Amino acid sequence: HLRTQLSGVTLVDSTLAEARRLLEEALSVNKWRGIAPHKEFRHHLPTVNQLVFDARDAGEDRGLTFINPNLEPDEVVATFVTAWSLGDYGLTYDLLSSNSSLRDGLERDEFEFGFVREREASQPALWVPPTFSGRSLSSRKEVEIGWSLELTDTQLSGTLKEMPMGTLVYKETGRHWFWTSYTLVQEQGAWRIQHMTDEGAHAQSLSIAELQKRIKEHDERVTQILQQQDPQRPDVQQYAEEVIWRMVQTLYYDDALIVHLPLDRNVNGDAYNRAIGLGALERAIAYLERVARNFAEQRGEVLRQLGITQESLSEYYSERDMNERAQHFAALAEASVRESLAVENNIAGHAVLAELIFRRGGDLDEAEAHLKQAREMAPEKHEEATIESDFGNIWIKIGVVQRQLNQIEDAEASFERALEIQPKELSPYAELTVLYTEQGQLPKARETLERGLRSNPKSPHLLALLSSVYLQSGDLRRATALLEEAEQINPRIDIVQAMRDELNRRKKK
Numbered sequence: 374h375l376r377t378q379l380s381g382v383t384l385v386d387s388t389l390a391e392a393r394r395l396l397e398e399a400l401s402v403n404k405w406r407g408i409a410p411h412k413e414f415r416h417h418l419p420t421v422n423q424l425v426f427d428a429r430d431a432g433e434d435r436g437l438t439f440i441n442p443n444l445e446p447d448e449v450v451a452t453f454v455t456a457w458s459l460g461d462y463g464l465t466y467d468l469l470s471s472n473s474s475l476r477d478g479l480e481r482d483e484f485e486f487g488f489v490r491e492r493e494a495s496q497p498a499l500w501v502p503p504t505f506s507g508r509s510l511s512s513r514k515e516v517e518i519g520w521s522l523e524l525t526d527t528q529l530s531g532t533l534k535e536m537p538m539g540t541l542v543y544k545e546t547g548r549h550w551f552w553t554s555y556t557l558v559q560e561q562g563a564w565r566i567q568h569m570t571d572e573g574a575h576a577q578s579l580s581i582a583e584l585q586k587r588i589k590e591h592d593e594r595v596t597q598i599l600q601q602q603d604p605q606r607p608d609v610q611q612y613a614e615e616v617i618w619r620m621v622q623t624l625y626y627d628d629a630l631i632v633h634l635p636l637d638r639n640v641n642g643d644a645y646n647r648a649i650g651l652g653a654l655e656r657a658i659a660y661l662e663r664v665a666r667n668f669a670e671q672r673g674e675v676l677r678q679l680g681i682t683q684e685s686l687s688e689y690y691s692e693r694d695m696n697e698r699a700q701h702f703a704a705l706a707e708a709s710v711r712e713s714l715a716v717e718n719n720i721a722g723h724a725v726l727a728e729l730i731f732r733r734g735g736d737l738d739e740a741e742a743h744l745k746q747a748r749e750m751a752p753e754k755h756e757e758a759t760i761e762s763d764f765g766n767i768w769i770k771i772g773v774v775q776r777q778l779n780q781i782e783d784a785e786a787s788f789e790r791a792l793e794i795q796p797k798e799l800s801p802y803a804e805l806t807v808l809y810t811e812q813g814q815l816p817k818a819r820e821t822l823e824r825g826l827r828s829n830p831k832s833p834h835l836l837a838l839l840s841s842v843y844l845q846s847g848d849l850r851r852a853t854a855l856l857e858e859a860e861q862i863n864p865r866i867d868i869v870q871a872m873r874d875e876l877n878r879r880k881k882k
């Protein structure tokens with residue numbers, strides 16, 4: 374029965390003594406982390422005690438690790454970092470080669486005890502999946518990894534052999550970012566870690582000129598790849614991975630350069646833009662807070678952008694049902710935008726604050742009051758082009774809140790005003806499409822998207838949206854033709870894939 378339920382899982386034979394050891398090691402991790410075992414385990418604990426822990430004839434513990442021998446080098450490194458971050462030091466030890474410098478000459482039991490004793494004050498959380506790049510030789514391989522970990526109440530960074538130096542710390546959560554590389558060798562047909570190099574610490578030992586040179590080389594290569602990209606090329610995934618690897622590595626060089634030039638605003642700004650480009654919101658916030666703290670110039674604008682980024686992080690946590698964190702960062706976002714208004718009272722601050730208040734279900738009267746202030750502060754249309762501010766984006770924000778407040782005519786006017794300023798911006802077309810389809814005005818939705826395609830003829834987003842409107846109108850043939858055109862441009866974006874799934878579903882009916 375068990376084998377039927379676990380048909381997709383490889384089962385291996387073990388003695389009761391070995392099963393007991395594995396369970397004890399897992400429970401020790403729970404104890405160290407202060408987390409109760411899973412409820413299913415607790416429910417079946419009497420049976421586990423009877424069959425495993427209290428069994429008289431447990432057999433021999435052969436010292437087997439039960440680690441999949443077919444793990445690739447990058448999988449070994451990922452497992453090692455995960456095990457270390459979660460406090461599973463037995464598994465950490467087993468992934469090291471017999472002559473690894475990280476073992477420090479210790480036996481397995483000594484290694485586990487030393488780790489637990491020295492790291493009792495450190496409680497890691499929310500380990501972030503890494504980015505890898507491997508360099509291959511026949512019998513040795515090197516894997517590079519950028520990763521992060523939340524550490525609270527610890528001074529261990531850089532003091533233990535297995536603990537690299539954090540290149541950046543976000544004090545709000547205690548998250549540390551690390552950059553390490555690992556040399557792996559084969560032992561008995563399986564890859565094991567022989568040596569670790571703290572690449573983050575090494576980067577900080579480089580000169581300013583060398584760091585700037587490496588950053589420039591990475592930036593130029595990324596620009597070259599992006600300019601030559603073709604979604605239809607068979608090697609597009611390989612180039613995408615190279616772009617991510619180079620951007621991640623450049624962030625660590627940014628961290629090192631900030632150590633040398635802490636008061637250079639451009640270095641901090643470049644790091645923020647790179648982090649945003651990678652979707653690394655928490656890291657981006659860490660850079661932006663440094664700018665807000667150290668530079669008085671344009672502080673209102675920086676605080677407003679900080680609030681917007683904090684709100685994005687709140688949404689990230691909310692989507693993952695981490696509601697307490699989501700609420701915390703939503704509150705931080707609102708506080709940042711309010712502080713930005715105290716520093717600089719302007720239309721953008723009021724528009725953003727109105728949107729934040731509405732999103733968290735706050736005082737709608739206050740949200741409307743901020744919208745009113747934003748509209749009153751807005752310059753005449755002929756003046757907007759001469760003012761250095763993203764008024765198109767501001768009118769989109771105003772329109773979104775107006776639509777949510779059911780101020781349909783005002784929302785329509787705001788989106789149209791955004792298009793007058795930025796006719797190639799896709800968001801206003803999408804927002805108008807949502808507005809018209811909600812009102813059942815499909816002809817106006819089609820007209821809006823066709824107008825958008827005249828300004829953006831190769832936009833797969835707009836083509837997919839137009840396909841959805843025709844589908845709602847019942848014109849399956851036209852919807853299919855438009856989607857095929859979008860797929861020829863870029864079949865990988867979410868809205869194109871979602872429309873393909875919907876069309877396929879409709880055709881099966």
